Amino acid sequence: MKAVNGGVKWQLVCFGVLAAICLAGGNAQAYVDATFDQPGTYTLSGDYENVYVGADGNTYTTTVVMEAGVHVNNMVSVASTGALEVYGGSCGLGVSVAAGGSMVVYGENYAVDGTPVAEGITEVSLGFNTLSWTDAAGTSHSLFIGSDEMVQLPGLAVEENQAPAADAGGPYVVDATSWDGAEVTLNGSASSDPDGDDIVSYEWDIDGDGAADSTQASFVGLFPIGASDITLVVVDSKGLASEPVTTTVTVSTWEVGVDIKPESTDNTINMGSNGVVPVAFLSSSDFDATTIDPLTVTLRGEDFNTGLVKVRGKKQNPMATETDVNGDGLIDLYVKLETEKLAEYELDAVCDFGALTYDGLVVSGSDSITVVPQ
Ligand SMILES: [Ca+2]
Ligand SMILES: [Ca+2]
Ligand SMILES: [Ca+2]
Ligand SMILES: [Ca+2]
Incomplete structure (x- = not known):
């Protein structure tokens, strides 16, 4: 999770206006309130009625992270020592940020009341307006932000998917068990992905024709006497393939x-x-x-x-x-x-x-x- 960069000063918001909007929306379902007023960073999960971030008069900062999918039924109030990071959560009413508090909305394709705001802008004055954006997954979000001060819009950092690395586990050397050669268990489970993605396919080519003969991490192939080159390509969960790795299977006779x-x-x-x-x-x-x-x-x-x-x-x-x-x-x-x-x-x-x-x-x-x- 990214850190909030610098505080942005906020004026107190007119809660009366927000409350009126709340009532007009008829949003009456009761969830629990949550107050985060101790130092540290908290990540919301589930649904809430009202969320209070920080507490006026504290000398430390309380940061609350609102991930995509989190819903606050009524409103989020950010106090003068609070910091709110929004990745796509929603509020029935909106967000108010007190002077001294801060709010960062991580996204792209920002717009205020439908008017695009250039990406890369770090602060935007919202007044009592709707900020819309899309998150890293491309999902659209919007929040009513009841402040006439500014919100940070840092833009999403693009994290490029890195290719996985195949490990074919060789070279393999076995004795022939018949004149046809030997069955050899190939094991590609040491293959890895620098992003920690799962490996979803292991494409073994044991006969050099360019077509996969197995897509399993481990499989048993029949190899003739002599040395055979085999190639493994692995694919991560985002569909990116590794460079091919070649090793040899040597089936020996005495x-x-x-x-x-x-x-x-x-x-x-x-x-x-x-x-x-x-x-x-x-x-x-x-x-x-x-x-x-x-x-x-x-x-x-x-x-x-x-x-x-x-x-x-x-x-x-x-x-x-x-x-x-x-x-x-x-x-x-x-x-x-x-x-x-x-x-x-x-x-x-x-x-x-x-x-x-x-x-x-x-x-x-x-x-x-x-x-x-x-
Ligand atoms: Ca990857
Ligand atoms: Ca093949
Ligand atoms: Ca002789
Ligand atoms: Ca002899």
């Missing part, structure tokens, strides 16, 4: 060493053969390759359960052995893949493998090949 044909370095594969291609998944100090389920071995990008890359052997007894193929003392997983299945992929120079461990960890790895005949 990189495992792969050696196609451990006995060979050029890894020649004759795709016309109906034999098998031996492939070793190598253990390391932080990964035990024998935890890979040989039945899940496949070429990257294919569903694990389609069986397009076959590990030769009976279904529950694949041709897979646990042996240390590279002599580093760590037992590796050694499988044999059907060449004719590999041939279906028209492989060129690199084989990218994927597999699942028995615990569901997605692993991937690759090795080069030389295909014959070309």
